[in-house]
Amino acid sequence: MxxxxxxxxxxxxxxxxxxxxxxxxxxxxxxxxxxxxxxxxxxxxxxxxxxxxxxxxxxxxxxxxxxxxxxxxxxxxxxxxxxxxxxxxxxxxxxxxxxxxxxxxxxxxxxxxxxxxxxxxxxxxxxxxxxxxxxxxxxxxxxxxxxxxxxxxxxxxxxxxxxxxxxxxxxxxxxxxxxxxxxxxxxxxxxxxxxxxxxxxxxxxxxxxxxxxxxxxxxxxxxxxxxxxxxxxxxxxxxxxxTVIQNSITDSVYKSLKPEPGSRVYKLEYMGSSASEPTLYEMIRAYDVKVNILFANTTEIQETTLATIIIQLKGESSVVDQALSFLRNNGVGVEEVESNVVNYSYN
Missing domain, CATH: 3.40.50.300 (P-loop containing nucleotide triphosphate hydrolases)
Known part of the structure; x- marks a missing residue:
C-alpha cells in the first residue's frame, strides 16, 4: 500500500x-x-x-x-x-x-x-x-x-x-x-x-x-x-x-531492599496466555526459594495482556537458577534487574 x-x-x-x-x-x-x-x-x-x-x-x-x-x-x-x-x-x-x-x-x-x-x-x-x-x-x-x-x-x-x-x-x-x-x-x-x-x-x-x-x-x-x-x-x-506502561519499581523501593546473601531481584514479563497461568505459584511450590513481590502491573495491547512482576528471589544459587529456568520454559521473560542482563525466551 x-x-x-x-x-x-x-x-x-x-x-x-x-x-x-x-x-x-x-x-x-x-x-x-x-x-x-x-x-x-x-x-x-x-x-x-x-x-x-x-x-x-x-x-x-x-x-x-x-x-x-x-x-x-x-x-x-x-x-x-x-x-x-x-x-x-x-x-x-x-x-x-x-x-x-x-x-x-x-x-x-x-x-x-x-x-x-x-x-x-x-x-x-x-x-x-x-x-x-x-x-x-x-x-x-x-x-x-x-x-x-x-x-x-x-x-x-x-x-x-x-x-x-x-x-x-x-x-x-x-x-x-x-x-x-x-x-x-x-x-x-x-x-x-x-x-x-x-x-x-x-x-x-x-x-x-x-x-x-x-x-x-x-x-x-x-x-x-x-x-x-x-x-x-x-x-x-x-x-x-x-509513559504508558509502568514496568519498574521506584528508586526508593529499590534502595530500601536489604542486601542479603543469595538474594537477587528479577523482572518477570508475561505475554498473552502466560499471564493467566499460575506459573509463579507453581515455581514457589516446586523449588526451595523465597519470593518477595516488589511490584506488579498488567496492561492490554492489541487485545493481548502484558504483565510485569518484579520479585526479590532468595535461595541457593543452583536452586534459583533452576527456578528461573522453569519460568523461562513456561513462557515467562526473565531479566535480572541488578545486572540488567535480559534473557527473554517466550514460547
Missing amino acids: IELKNIYKTYTRKGISIEALKGISLKVEKGDIFGVIGYSGAGKSTLIRLVNYLERPTEGQVLVEGKDLGEYNVKELRAAKKNIGMIFQHFNLLESKKVFDNVAIPLVLLKKDKNEIRKRVLELLDFVGLSDKANSYPSELSGGQKQRVGIARALASNPSILLCDEATSALDPQTTRSILQLLKKINAEYNITVMIITHEMSVIQEICNKVAVMEEGRIIEQGSVLEVFGHPQHLTTQNFVK
Missing part, C-alpha cells in the same frame, strides 16, 4: 544543509493503522508529508499502490493525491465558511454535481457525529468538533489512505480518545489504511497495530505494536513505553 525505500530528505537554507531524513525504509500494508512516533525534530512530520508528495525526497522512492510517485507527471500526481486524505494538528478549516462548505471543498474542486456534494457531505457529517453542525462556523465549535470536520473533509473524496499529522496533540485526553475511536471506526468500516504521526505513546497503544520509532531522522525500531511494547530494544523506545 505505502512503501518508502531508502529515503533521504535534505533542506538547504542560507547555504546550510539540514538532513531531516536519513535512509528511511518502511512498509505500510493495506488495512494497517500504522503509527510513527518520535520526539520533536525526529523528522516524523517530514516523513508523512512525503506520502502525499507535499514534500519530495532528495533521494529514494515513495511508492503508493506499488507505483513510484516520483515518476508521475503533474496531472497523474494530482489524480493520485485524490486517493490520499490528510488531517492536521490545527484543523486547517476556513473560518469564513460553514461546516458544510468546509467538508465540501474537495468535492467542489473535483467539480462534482451539487446534489452529489450535498448527499456526500451530509452522509459524512452524520458519520462523524456532526449532523446538527452543518450550518455552524468553525469559531462556534470545540476543538474536537473542528477535528471531526477535518476528518469528514479528508474522507470526502473516498480515499483509501488517511494521513494524520499530530491529529490529537491539540486536544484534551477525553476528546483525544473519542477522535482515536473515530479513526478506528474509519479503518474498520471504510477499510481505509491509516498512518498516524504522534509524539504520544498512548495514541499508539490505543489504536495502532504497527509502529515505527524515529530519532534524528532515522527509524531506530519498528514492528508490531505488541512486539515493540513487549520488547523495546532502543533506549528511546523504552522511554516512550514507560
Whole structure:
C-alpha cells in the first residue's frame, strides 16, 4: 500500500544543509493503522508529508499502490493525491465558511454535481457525529468538533489512505480518545489504511497495530505494536513505553531492599496466555526459594495482556537458577534487574 525505500530528505537554507531524513525504509500494508512516533525534530512530520508528495525526497522512492510517485507527471500526481486524505494538528478549516462548505471543498474542486456534494457531505457529517453542525462556523465549535470536520473533509473524496499529522496533540485526553475511536471506526468500516504521526505513546497503544520509532531522522525500531511494547530494544523506545506502561519499581523501593546473601531481584514479563497461568505459584511450590513481590502491573495491547512482576528471589544459587529456568520454559521473560542482563525466551 505505502512503501518508502531508502529515503533521504535534505533542506538547504542560507547555504546550510539540514538532513531531516536519513535512509528511511518502511512498509505500510493495506488495512494497517500504522503509527510513527518520535520526539520533536525526529523528522516524523517530514516523513508523512512525503506520502502525499507535499514534500519530495532528495533521494529514494515513495511508492503508493506499488507505483513510484516520483515518476508521475503533474496531472497523474494530482489524480493520485485524490486517493490520499490528510488531517492536521490545527484543523486547517476556513473560518469564513460553514461546516458544510468546509467538508465540501474537495468535492467542489473535483467539480462534482451539487446534489452529489450535498448527499456526500451530509452522509459524512452524520458519520462523524456532526449532523446538527452543518450550518455552524468553525469559531462556534470545540476543538474536537473542528477535528471531526477535518476528518469528514479528508474522507470526502473516498480515499483509501488517511494521513494524520499530530491529529490529537491539540486536544484534551477525553476528546483525544473519542477522535482515536473515530479513526478506528474509519479503518474498520471504510477499510481505509491509516498512518498516524504522534509524539504520544498512548495514541499508539490505543489504536495502532504497527509502529515505527524515529530519532534524528532515522527509524531506530519498528514492528508490531505488541512486539515493540513487549520488547523495546532502543533506549528511546523504552522511554516512550514507560509513559504508558509502568514496568519498574521506584528508586526508593529499590534502595530500601536489604542486601542479603543469595538474594537477587528479577523482572518477570508475561505475554498473552502466560499471564493467566499460575506459573509463579507453581515455581514457589516446586523449588526451595523465597519470593518477595516488589511490584506488579498488567496492561492490554492489541487485545493481548502484558504483565510485569518484579520479585526479590532468595535461595541457593543452583536452586534459583533452576527456578528461573522453569519460568523461562513456561513462557515467562526473565531479566535480572541488578545486572540488567535480559534473557527473554517466550514460547
